Amino acid sequence: MKRRTFLSGMALLPGTLMSAPVPAWAQSGKKTFKGTLVVAASLDPKNFNTNYDTFGGANYINFNIMSKLVKYDHVKNEIFPDLATSWEIAPDLKTYTFKLRPGVKWHDGKPFTSADVKWTIEDIVREGDRAATYKFVSDIERVETPDDLTAVLRLARPNGIIIQNFASYNGFNILPKHLYEGSSVRDNPANLKPVGTGPFRFVEYVVGSHVLLEPNPNYYGEGPYLERLAFQILPNLSTALMALEAGQVGYVTASPPFADAARLKSVKGIAIDSTPSTIVMWFGFNFDKPMWRDIRLRRAVSMAINRDELVGKLYLNLVKPAWGHFTSAVPWANDATARQPEFNLAEAERLLDEAGYKKGADGIRMTVQMIVFPTNIWGSVEQAQMVKQQLSAVGIRVDVKVVEFALRVEEINKRGFDFVHGGGTRGPDPSEMIDYYESKSSRNNMKYSNPKVDELFIAGRASVDQGERTKIYSEIQKILAADQPMVPMVEYSYLRPYRQEYRGFSWHPEAAGKASEHMYNLVRLA
Amino acid sequence: MLRYLARRILQIFPVVLLAVMMNFLLINLAPGDPAVVMAGEHAPVEYIAELRKSYGLDAPVLERLGTYLVKLMHGDLGYSFAYRRPVLELLLERAQATMLLVLISQFFSILLGTWLGAYAARHHNRIADKLISYGTILLYCMPIFWIGMMLIMIFAVKLQWLPSSGMTSFMSFGRPRWIDIAIHMILPATCLFLHTLPIYAKLARASVLEVAREDFITTARAIGFSERVVYMRHALRNALLPTVTVAGLSLSALLTGALLVETVFAWPGLGRLMFEAVSARDYPVLMGGFLFATLLVIIGNFIVDVIYTYLDPRVIYS
Numbered sequence: 001m002k003r004r005t006f007l008s009g010m011a012l013l014p015g016t017l018m019s020a021p022v023p024a025w026a027q028s029g030k031k032t033f034k035g036t037l038v039v040a041a042s043l044d045p046k047n048f049n050t051n052y053d054t055f056g057g058a059n060y061i062n063f064n065i066m067s068k069l070v071k072y073d074h075v076k077n078e079i080f081p082d083l084a085t086s087w088e089i090a091p092d093l094k095t096y097t098f099k100l101r102p103g104v105k106w107h108d109g110k111p112f113t114s115a116d117v118k119w120t121i122e123d124i125v126r127e128g129d130r131a132a133t134y135k136f137v138s139d140i141e142r143v144e145t146p147d148d149l150t151a152v153l154r155l156a157r158p159n160g161i162i163i164q165n166f167a168s169y170n171g172f173n174i175l176p177k178h179l180y181e182g183s184s185v186r187d188n189p190a191n192l193k194p195v196g197t198g199p200f201r202f203v204e205y206v207v208g209s210h211v212l213l214e215p216n217p218n219y220y221g222e223g224p225y226l227e228r229l230a231f232q233i234l235p236n237l238s239t240a241l242m243a244l245e246a247g248q249v250g251y252v253t254a255s256p257p258f259a260d261a262a263r264l265k266s267v268k269g270i271a272i273d274s275t276p277s278t279i280v281m282w283f284g285f286n287f288d289k290p291m292w293r294d295i296r297l298r299r300a301v302s303m304a305i306n307r308d309e310l311v312g313k314l315y316l317n318l319v320k321p322a323w324g325h326f327t328s329a330v331p332w333a334n335d336a337t338a339r340q341p342e343f344n345l346a347e348a349e350r351l352l353d354e355a356g357y358k359k360g361a362d363g364i365r366m367t368v369q370m371i372v373f374p375t376n377i378w379g380s381v382e383q384a385q386m387v388k389q390q391l392s393a394v395g396i397r398v399d400v401k402v403v404e405f406a407l408r409v410e411e412i413n414k415r416g417f418d419f420v421h422g423g424g425t426r427g428p429d430p431s432e433m434i435d436y437y438e439s440k441s442s443r444n445n446m447k448y449s450n451p452k453v454d455e456l457f458i459a460g461r462a463s464v465d466q467g468e469r470t471k472i473y474s475e476i477q478k479i480l481a482a483d484q485p486m487v488p489m490v491e492y493s494y495l496r497p498y499r500q501e502y503r504g505f506s507w508h509p510e511a512a513g514k515a516s517e518h519m520y521n522l523v524r525l526a
Numbered sequence: 527m528l529r530y531l532a533r534r535i536l537q538i539f540p541v542v543l544l545a546v547m548m549n550f551l552l553i554n555l556a557p558g559d560p561a562v563v564m565a566g567e568h569a570p571v572e573y574i575a576e577l578r579k580s581y582g583l584d585a586p587v588l589e590r591l592g593t594y595l596v597k598l599m600h601g602d603l604g605y606s607f608a609y610r611r612p613v614l615e616l617l618l619e620r621a622q623a624t625m626l627l628v629l630i631s632q633f634f635s636i637l638l639g640t641w642l643g644a645y646a647a648r649h650h651n652r653i654a655d656k657l658i659s660y661g662t663i664l665l666y667c668m669p670i671f672w673i674g675m676m677l678i679m680i681f682a683v684k685l686q687w688l689p690s691s692g693m694t695s696f697m698s699f700g701r702p703r704w705i706d707i708a709i710h711m712i713l714p715a716t717c718l719f720l721h722t723l724p725i726y727a728k729l730a731r732a733s734v735l736e737v738a739r740e741d742f743i744t745t746a747r748a749i750g751f752s753e754r755v756v757y758m759r760h761a762l763r764n765a766l767l768p769t770v771t772v773a774g775l776s777l778s779a780l781l782t783g784a785l786l787v788e789t790v791f792a793w794p795g796l797g798r799l800m801f802e803a804v805s806a807r808d809y810p811v812l813m814g815g816f817l818f819a820t821l822l823v824i825i826g827n828f829i830v831d832v833i834y835t836y837l838d839p840r841v842i843y844s
Contacts, residue, residue, distance in 0.1 A: 038696045044802070046609050053610075054566035129570045186610060207609070207619055208794030209693050230696040234792045238675065243690045246682045248697070406558035406807045442570060 033215045033227040035525040037502060040240035040252040041231045042376065045211060048194040048202075051124055051172045052131045052185055056376075059169070060253055061211050061231050063518040065107075066173035066196035069098060069117065069166050071516040074506035077278075077330060077428040079167045080513045082221075083112065083174055083197065084151075089464055093158035100149045105218050106176050107201045114145040119177035121153070123185065133172040136165040160464035164429035169517065199224040199521035208233060222514050223521035225504070244270060244497055251498040251505065253518075255378045258315045261495055272497045275507040276329045278427030279377060280322050283370065283387065283419045284436075284446035284486035292418065298484045300351035301419075303344045304394045305387065305487055314382050318495065322488035325437070325480040326430055326473065329491065333430040333470055338477035340488065348394050365395040368418035371403050371411055377423050377492055384421050387489075412445050420445045423492070430473040431460055437480065448485035501526055527835075534831070538824055542817070543595075549816040550594060553809055554587050560607050560807035581607065594813070603817070604810035608803065613814040616799065621818060623693065624795035627711060627787070628780045631718035636773055639723045640766070643730025648757045650735060659731070662724035670783055674717045674790035681713060688712055691792040714791040721783055722776075726769060733765035740764075766837055774830030778823045 043057030200213035234240040307321035388398035504522035682690035785797030
């Protein structure tokens with residue numbers, strides 16, 4: 001078979017250039033460590049093996065212990081090499097050849113090789129749908145290891161976004177084969193005492209209290225600089241912020257209420273940065289109810305939503321209004337012309353009349369139910385309350401039903417709702433939009449279905465060319481803007497409160513191309 | 527007495543069995559599916575069904591209850607859905623922290639509360655009594671989490687004397703572990719102490735006032751004992767019975783109060799574990815926690831009964 005390969009890293013993804021000059025810290029020889037950073041985390045990690053199950057509190061910590069083949073940096077959302085140093089993609093998009101970083105050791109001293117990569121990926125493929133990260137590897141048939149530092153992925157069908165999948169925030173970590181092979185992956189002791197190749201080594205986890213890490217002097221990338229990295233579990237946000245004020249905590253992962261931002265900023269020693277995310281908050285229509293298949297109704301509801309008021313009153317203009325179905329945080333794939341209709345109450349009323357929903361004697365056209373789930377992202381319930389208030393202006397009465405997380409699936413499966421509120425990331429790669437809009441996706445709570453959109457999502461995955469992909473995803477966004485299956489409201493930004501004596505957080509410019517979100521390898525005392 | 531004790535201990539078993547069965551049924555009647563929570567947001571329906579099967583959640587409730595009871599007899603409390611760890615291990619870890627907090631704060635609030643109450647009774651209707659009465663009522667009205675916030679604000683943020691939360695220091699590693707824990711415990715224990723103090727003060731004041739009207743007090747005065755001796759030795763000892771009863775019964779109620787304190791102060795205790803288990807529908811952990819609370823109530827009552835015989839020689843068990 002004639003196989004033409006090309007270096008995708010050069011053409012597509014800045015940050016994968018291999019001939020980078022040796023950085024200063026590596027020339028000076030031994031790494032030195034100073035200071036302690038205590039990070040306030042709101043959830044217990046519970047279990048560190050997130051390849052198979054989702055443990056909401058573990059990702060924050062895992063990024064420092066474990067490695068991936070490639071990662072997204074937090075500053076520019078660009079891919080940088082982690083355990084893989086370079087890769088080649090065959091033109092048929094069915095073979096990926098990864099060159100692995102030489103000389104890397106697991107925290108227990110064993111060498112890292114291509115066998116670890118092979119075992120990690122193949123075991124997730126073996127688990128199939130039961131593994132939380134399966135969707136990132138579902139096209140992979142097998143992994144070949146011609147030598148210790150080369151891993152060749154053979155795909156069942158063409159896939160042009162394997163690299164983006166591997167870098168995804170929720171993607172899999174490379175696990176040590178020597179500790180996992182032949183055991184039950186879900187009950188392995190290493191799930192509670194993780195062994196990785198990342199910048200910090202695991203020391204201890206006291207459930208409900210903290211996770212303590214120490215620097216890995218053999219880390220292959222820049223840093224770490226800290227002598228100690230601790231994650232303290234502070235379930236109450238007010239307590240976490242007071243601990244920050246008292247100087248016992250250096251950084252709080254959860255966003256404080258936006259109304260508190262100004263006061264916190266004025267506290268001596270505390271800084272708050274606002275960092276954009278790819279999270280869009282929205283509410284969608286229930287397509288199982290025939291009335292919501294009427295575009296006039298969806299359009300009317302969308303027009304009655306005043307995003308400026310939402311963003312101003314709830315978020316003090318610290319987040320952006322969401323006008324499209326992707327996110328402006330990833331400009332190359334965002335089509336700013338595919339917009340939701342402007343706020344226009346008169347037109348909304350006209351459409352509602354036209355669709356046959358006339359105002360009753362009490363001024364009410366219809367009563368609808370909106371379900372919302374409180375999450376760690378600030379403002380879900382508050383947004384629902386504001387939607388209720390805004391829609392009352394056009395005669396739509398909204399009953400807001402706040403549902404706890406454990407009842408989420410049950411409540412959605414009842415299909416009794418009219419609107420469902422949601423959040424979640426839809427990037428950095430636009431392929432991640434598939435979760436919300438593809439007909440069969442388990443997160444498509446609206447049951448929106450458009451065969452053309454489904455087709456385009458497949459096409460978007462089957463290409464490696466950014467220009468071509470931009471066109472495909474722009475077309476998807478145009479169709480979505482016409483169909484309006486949901487009303488995007490807010491492009492969420494995180495507020496990140498930290499103590500000013502620390503520098504080098506993942507969103508600071510010096511971390512570009514060197515740290516992903518929630519990595520503390522560059523943090524040091526200023 | 528010994529025979530009585532043996533009988534009481536034997537009685538524990540049917541009570542625990544009944545409590546376990548009721549807890550099990552109640553938990554399983556609540557809406558929400560643990561498999562759905564376990565599987566995560568992206569999980570396909572087939573996997574949820576498979577999980578349900580592998581954890582035995584697809585069997586009828588009564589059958590599951592049977593399985594649980596058999597396991598319990600063997601000392602097996604099951605396996606946490608959410609943590610993927612044995613429940614017993616989790617409970618023991620967390621119960622230590624809670625018991626430390628509860629017992630120490632309870633000890634001081636009984637001691638000081640009773641003393642304050644007796645002191646107020648002795649100075650009935652005078653300024654000290656008024657101060658103590660109004661003070662304790664004021665304290666009783668304050669929500670426990672608010673007291674906690676205020677303590678943190680004053681002693682940790684403003685004065686910087688004490689750590690604001692948690693059980694461990696990360697900045698200074700030189701201290702022995704028990705000192706570190708003791709320092710971290712001052713604020714949460716004070717918070718819980720301030721919350722329970724008014725109950726014991728009120729209780730002691732009322733019962734000392736009542737006892738003070740009895741004939742033997744008049745006799746003691748007639749003998750010529752000083753007021754201090756009359757109140758502290760004769761009246762108080764007899765007035766202690768209700769205090770002991772409440773203290774025994776409130777052991778489990780304290781776990782509830784401890785939940786809020788544990789959340790505010792990020793104390794890694796049982797209350798928080800239970801609270802999180804509810805939202806994760808982690809049935810085995812919930813069952814284990816309820817079992818622990820049940821045992822606490824039974825043991826509390828048992829101790830109360832024994833203490834009664836010492837406080838009041840007229841109480842004889844046979």
